[in-house]
Amino acid sequence: MNAPNPSHSLIRKWLHQRLNTSEEEAMKTLLNENDQFTEETANEVVKEYGRIELKNRLNKIHVETINEPDERSDSGWNLGYWAIAATIIVAVPLGYWFFYTAPTPEKLFAQNFQPYQVVNTFRGEEQPIDKGMDLYASGRYAEAIKAMENALANDAYNLPQYYFYLGISCLANNNPDKAINYLQKTLSTDNDFMQQANWYIALAYLKKNDKLQAQKVLQEISTTQGAFKQQEAIAILKCL
Amino acid sequence: MFLVKNFIYTDKEIINGLLAGKQEEDRCLTYLYKQNIRSITNMIKENNGNEDEAKDIFQDAVVVFYEQVKTGKFQLEAKISTFLYSVAKNMWLNKLKRSKLEIAYRNTQDTDTADDVYEGVLEKEKQEIIHHVMNQLKNDCKQVLVYTIYENKAMKEVCDLMGFQNEQVARNKKSKCLNYLKNIIRNSSSLNQQIQEIL
Numbered sequence: 001m002n003a004p005n006p007s008h009s010l011i012r013k014w015l016h017q018r019l020n021t022s023e024e025e026a027m028k029t030l031l032n033e034n035d036q037f038t039e040e041t042a043n044e045v046v047k048e049y050g051r052i053e054l055k056n057r058l059n060k061i062h063v064e065t066i067n068e069p070d071e072r073s074d075s076g077w078n079l080g081y082w083a084i085a086a087t088i089i090v091a092v093p094l095g096y097w098f099f100y101t102a103p104t105p106e107k108l109f110a111q112n113f114q115p116y117q118v119v120n121t122f123r124g125e126e127q128p129i130d131k132g133m134d135l136y137a138s139g140r141y142a143e144a145i146k147a148m149e150n151a152l153a154n155d156a157y158n159l160p161q162y163y164f165y166l167g168i169s170c171l172a173n174n175n176p177d178k179a180i181n182y183l184q185k186t187l188s189t190d191n192d193f194m195q196q197a198n199w200y201i202a203l204a205y206l207k208k209n210d211k212l213q214a215q216k217v218l219q220e221i222s223t224t225q226g227a228f229k230q231q232e233a234i235a236i237l238k239c240l
Numbered sequence: 241m242f243l244v245k246n247f248i249y250t251d252k253e254i255i256n257g258l259l260a261g262k263q264e265e266d267r268c269l270t271y272l273y274k275q276n277i278r279s280i281t282n283m284i285k286e287n288n289g290n291e292d293e294a295k296d297i298f299q300d301a302v303v304v305f306y307e308q309v310k311t312g313k314f315q316l317e318a319k320i321s322t323f324l325y326s327v328a329k330n331m332w333l334n335k336l337k338r339s340k341l342e343i344a345y346r347n348t349q350d351t352d353t354a355d356d357v358y359e360g361v362l363e364k365e366k367q368e369i370i371h372h373v374m375n376q377l378k379n380d381c382k383q384v385l386v387y388t389i390y391e392n393k394a395m396k397e398v399c400d401l402m403g404f405q406n407e408q409v410a411r412n413k414k415s416k417c418l419n420y421l422k423n424i425i426r427n428s429s430s431l432n433q434q435i436q437e438i439l
Contacts, residue, residue, distance in 0.1 A: 050390025
């Protein structure tokens, strides 16, 4: 381990106002006679200033954060539980009905497809990709596809989440082949949309009436602990 | 002002965002903050801490992460959330250890030195000294020094961000500003003098 640098220790003491009389004298002499020491002190002052400024920014974020409703608060979870309960209440009789009527893959798609929601919270300067996302959020999928494809031509937006929303737009626009292509790009790198993308890929195969491929993806979802739409995948598999 | 979506960022995107412009940096910091504050607050509260202490420790951990990213020292070997949690945990354990030692010391001395309050005052005074020194510089000087010394940005990037004609102009500006700062420090080296000036 390196021994502590005596100059550094003097600078830190100076910043924390812990210099005794002799150290204060030494500090003064060094500042006047040793340019390298003065530069080290200046660097340390700038770094401390940077830290203070960063902390000020973090404090602002903190205030925003504590003023926002806690998504994981009790009421949030209760809502989630109610949603699950409601799903079960609806799904059980529906399952019974499905058993006797054996819906087609296309029908299963129609029953399960819902575009993934976009939550608006951040504000800032509009980026080209935002236009596509706004169109997606307002359900104008054909225009969203055009805008997003244009924006994605720029490498800066070459991110999995954009391919994810683009894929869903294609699916909503009755183009499952293109949707699968874009959604698979979401799976090409590790990201937080992978499970959701898998669900929409399964739906795209249903839309294409490709029972075999749909079953394959749904099987994967149904056997992944805690996967996105795991229960729905299990329910669909029973119908196929 | 336009609406920007609340995307989910991967660890790689967070790091790239912190190395990009200020707007993207703000988005990533906000995302990072919201994703991690609760787990670290819970850990500290379960270990004899309170909300305020948790906030301070968490922010210190974010500062460590930010500086490691800026200086290229952060390696994506573990998840960012794991890194923050472990840095915060170590910081909190060290703080607990220090306060236990302080209590033991106070007990042997039979005095109450109110070290927590003293520490807080020292921190505040340090901030006042830093501001006192830095505020004698013009804003563009402060900015160029923070970009190059704290954020470790390349001169090319500084040029783009601050609108300098070329890297040499940026380099000259930095050198001039650093010399100003050195003179300010030399002239205010007396601690007592500084305190008198501030108070």
